[in-house]
Amino acid sequence: MIIARAKRSSPEGQVIILGLTQENIVHLLDGKPMAINRKTHGDGVPEGWEILIVFGISNSDIANTLRPATNSETKVRAFPSTKQNPPE
Helix, strand or coil: CEEEEEECCCCCCEEEEEECCHHHHHHHHCCCCEEEEHHHHHHHCCCCCEEEECCCCCHHHHHHHHHHHCCCCCCCCCCCCCCCCCCC
């Protein structure tokens, strides 16, 4: 895996880039979420943040995988297709 943080001149300002290897994808396909934080991946991850990468055949599968890692304050947005841009 490669993780990078970059500042951009676009309105979004900053971007976190995750490059996954085939081994990472196999891990996800085996139903094993990947947790990425400053302790595991260094300063590519902002202080105080953890990134959780999960895979599911459907949004429902992903929601079921996420359920143990969420609480009543968690904000979840699901998008029906990668072909569509999320609403602004």
